[in-house]
Amino acid sequence: MGNEKRQLTPLTYELPDPSQFLALDSEEETLDAQLLVQGFEAFNQATQKLQDYYRGIEQKVDELNSELARKNRELEQNLLEKDRVKSHLNNIFESSALGIVVIDLQGEILSVNQKALRLLDKMAEEVRGLRLNEVLGERVLPLKLTPEFMQSLQQGQEQEMTLRGGAGLSRQLRLHLSLMKSDQNEWLGLIVNIQDITDLRKLEEEAERKNRFTGMGQMAASIAHEIRNPLGSIELFTSLLRKEVQSDSSQQLVHHISSAVQSMNHIISNLLEYTKPRPVARDVIDLHKFLRENLSFFEQLVEYNDVEMRSDFLATNTKIRGEAELLKQVFHNILINAIQAMVEEGEIRLTTRNVLTDNRKMLERFTHVPLSQRRHGMSLLQVSIEDTGTGMSQEVRKRIFDPFFSTKERGTGLGLAIVHNIIESHGAIIDVESEVDQGTCFTLLFPVAHDDEEIPVDEPTSTLPKERVHY
Template identity: 40%
Template sequence: MLKNDLQQPRRQGEGPAGGIEVLQKSFESFNSATAKLQEAFRNLEIKFETLNRELEQKNRRLESLVAEKEEVRNYLETILESLTTGVVVTDHNGRITMMNGCAARLTGMDRGVVLPGEFRQRRKVRLGENVLEVLTSAVKGRDGSSPGTVHILLDVTRVERLEEMAKRTEKYAAMGEMAATIAHEVRNPLGSIALSASLLLKGLADEKSRDRAARILHSVRSVDNKIANLLLFTRKPEPRFRTLRIHDILRDILRFSGEILQKEDIRLRVNLCGGEPFVRADGELLKQVFLNIILNAVQAMRGGGELAFETRLHSDPALTPGMERSIELRFADTGPGIPEEDRKRIFDPFFSRRDGGSGLGLAIVHNIIDLHRGSVDVERAERGGTVLTVLLPLADEHPAAEVYEPQPGASKGRPAKAGKSARAEERKSGSEWEWI
């Protein structure tokens, strides 16, 4: 039996040798699986590195696109900020989503506020003294939608003023022809009437008759003076420009006006800027300007008041060409002031707020200042009264200046005596300047 047992073959896996074989195969299977895992891991690493490189490339491209878009955006913003026209973009509700600096300056608005309806409904909008032309267009999206509206704002204030000046010039030309006809048809008989009245005044002994003749003569001279003003206004004079000290002209006309101011109980305060500013001007025409301004102020202060006069120097390259260096002359009275509705008409011919006024005084001022390439403006003072400002371009810094002397025959008037009404205070030197 033992022999039979020894002779029978052992089954696989039985005994020590079989266990080793099974274990060996298990190790081989484990090694094979490990190798496959290692291969898969290496493939995964390679794929990860590839994806990483692709991601880095895409990130670099994205950063490049973002930088490029930022550069384009900055470039467009620079262009928008450089424009001298205003650009405003609004959404469907009219709320401002974008605007350039020019638009902000013109409108005084900020982003986020709702653009007033007048900007969306009108071609022209008035903001104070400025006039804006508004061009509106819908913003078109790629899909055809309209996410908002763009408004282009053009400052046409200067154009409007030039158009007004052109209309005014055309009107004045027609008035000039009419004035010449009136002067010819009326002045000749007026001269005869004046001569007859003068002869009557000398020959009449009766006081009542002499008084009537004197009133006739006074009325004739008044009419003749109005005709002369009309001719001065409609026929632009040919100025004789010379380089003059503006303060010389001012001192002369202020002395001439002293007696008028004293009579009306008006105190004059003068504050002249330092130095002796020079202008290229016709002295007699400027004298007419300053006299008209002073008389206008006197008529506004019946019963007394104060007339303050000062000069200031300006130097600003941003001003209108030719006015970069200029002198400002300000006349401020303590009268009732000018109503806002009359302010824009104050320089129109024949416009007068005073009974019996010709309405030519300030119109003549405007014309003469235009001839000198200056500007004149009027505004209401904060504490009441009127401030009239004349701006004239300065001449060269060191010109060969001529001393201003009134032309022969020009009205000189008597200087006012020193007193509480005819006294001027000049703050330039810190001492009182009395008429001499």
């Protein structure tokens, strides 16, 4: 009908003047005239009633139109509010610091937020409609979501897993499974919250390592000094004995004694290197120039062992602060271990790149960097040394930086422990990823040196384990 009002045109008729009927000839004609007048009056009355009804209907239509317009406005407002709420909830969903995966009752992925996609290193189109087990590469859900399994999730359920990536890299993930229900408390599916706890686990490993060896370094240093004194006497008497004996067999025995003393002295020197506190220089080093100069020393060694070495210098900010001689020791140890890990031929790839991080757990690991420099994130120079050697088990990987732990028959177990302490004293961090028969990747992260940065006062940086809690 629309909102336009239709005007009612009166349907009344003008009644004739009764006096004009007086001239009628007969009484019968007069009666007919009166009836006609009465008919006109009845018609006019009926017309008036219809007009009144029409006005009433028109008023009702106006009221209904007003009500309909009000309802339309309310509906539009509700739709706008629902869109706003939907947009708000979607922003929360996408901005969550946790990865969120929504799964239906058939176990298939309905939706996944951006954080989860980054953790899984996938695109939304790649995972939607797949089962979670397929995406994670590990069985975290049963093949069928039975009522018994769903019932077990009433209070939620947590589990941890390792997500394998390329180049031997992996992430430690914590999954929290909870039910998704309707307003009528009916099961609609599952919500899986995914948290990357890789850095947290590394912090825990470092804290455990430091706590495990608190005081051990002091004790070892004390024992080393006590052993070194009689070793000096043995070496002195051995040199005197070498002058006294004449036979070749006796000279050979003396040589064995001297070699054993030198081997023990080398072990003690490494032990003291590990335990003694010493200041670290804050020289500005161009790491690309440093690496090119020092990698040349390994050319003959890698050729002799039929190993190919490749380098990809991708970083643009290449300056760090540190002591070149100590850093030589770091790269020498890591590269020697990589070469020795090759059974026959193999490849070592050294890569540098710049990375920015504002990850709180990652920043907490740079304990030697002033808080002012890591409060709002850090610019880092990453060096990765990856080999195609035999790799190592997770049990071995967790212990390779422990002093006196070695998988080599004649190893002292101090080489990588010293490397770890040198890196730590430079305000840097070192990680390792490895799998058996898949090779090993050492990753070093150095703070980039800036001209206007705050340089800490040089104090002896103890290499002894520290009682520091990171979390």
